[in-house]
Amino acid sequence: MSNLREIQSRINSVRDTMKITNAMYMIASSKLRKAKKSLKNTEPYFYTLQDAIAKVIKQIPEDISLIYFNGKPKAADEKKKGYIVITGDKGLAGAYNHNVMKIAEGELKKEGDPVFFLIGQVGRNYFETKGIPYDTAFQYTVQNPTIRRARVISGRILQMYREQKLDEVYIIYTRMIHSMECRAEMKKLLPLEKADFQEKEESGGLNRQTNYLPTPYDVFKNIIPNYITGFLYGTLVQAYSSEQNSRMLAMESATRNARDMLKSLSVTYNRVRQAAITQEITEVISGAKLLKRRKS
Structure with a gap:
């Protein structure tokens, strides 16, 4: 689940399910x-x-x-x-x-x-x-x-x-x-x-x-x-x-599990996002260094 779009879709799905289970609990x-x-x-x-x-x-x-x-x-x-x-x-x-x-x-x-x-x-x-x-x-x-x-x-x-x-x-x-x-x-x-x-x-x-x-x-x-x-x-x-x-x-337990899952997915999302940003920065720096070598 390394794709940011997949993780975001999963988070939205769990969040929607949690709304339903919470409503059924009430x-x-x-x-x-x-x-x-x-x-x-x-x-x-x-x-x-x-x-x-x-x-x-x-x-x-x-x-x-x-x-x-x-x-x-x-x-x-x-x-x-x-x-x-x-x-x-x-x-x-x-x-x-x-x-x-x-x-x-x-x-x-x-x-x-x-x-x-x-x-x-x-x-x-x-x-x-x-x-x-x-x-x-x-x-x-x-x-x-x-x-x-x-x-x-x-x-x-x-x-x-x-x-x-x-x-x-x-x-x-x-x-x-x-x-x-x-x-x-x-x-x-x-x-x-x-x-x-x-x-x-x-x-x-x-x-x-x-x-x-x-x-x-x-x-x-x-x-x-x-x-x-x-x-x-x-x-x-x-x-x-x-x-x-x-x-x-049952709905209380499902809602609680959904919250735990959202926390775990949010951590995973932030890690993947941070890794993607780090990779982009690394690629920019590498490109800049390559251009500098070519000019020199």
Whole structure:
């Protein structure tokens, strides 16, 4: 890279790229703040639903079968498992999409015939490229997670679960632990576990004073779909926050590397320029000496 024009072109290219990565960092930072606010506003509703379910379950007699809790006993290889895979709509987010697909690939290798529900264009492109069949791909959801979109997805899942087309449902998504770490993980969505709700029950006589009409079981059947929708919406917002956080960190790293590269290229440019100037001066002096010899 001894040509000054080549080095200057490289410097301009890196500088333009740095402007793009810096802009993407600012956009991801803004979207992350918005996602965190949405998650914070949703949490009180979600925890209230958990508490309400715990109270309703306590009022339902033990001999009544709860479809959303009691799965039919089957061998592990006979269970029909469904997986909701949440990826992004685009890349440039570090290992965000790769980590999610790695878990999905691990489930594909297990025995059985899993059913996949895809949320995100990256996951959809991956499954289509590999020729892996899937049930439904929900589009326009990842970049704008809303309760309405979560209700559409949960409606499809609950319908298949009630029709016994699915025995278990899992969500593969990315949870943001803190601003510097996001972790891809898999959580069980259905069937629910009573222990998860009993832990959140409040002590006291409040439950005995609550009347559920027409019956606690009817209230239970209507409140569970809302809980599933809320749970799914929470994972969508968590995944969206993780994607923006991962992209923000990736763009920050890219911008930092671009600055380092610019410094290195500037040093190289100045050295080559100085060498070119020195060579020109040397040639002028040599020419002057030659002319002087000829005259003498």
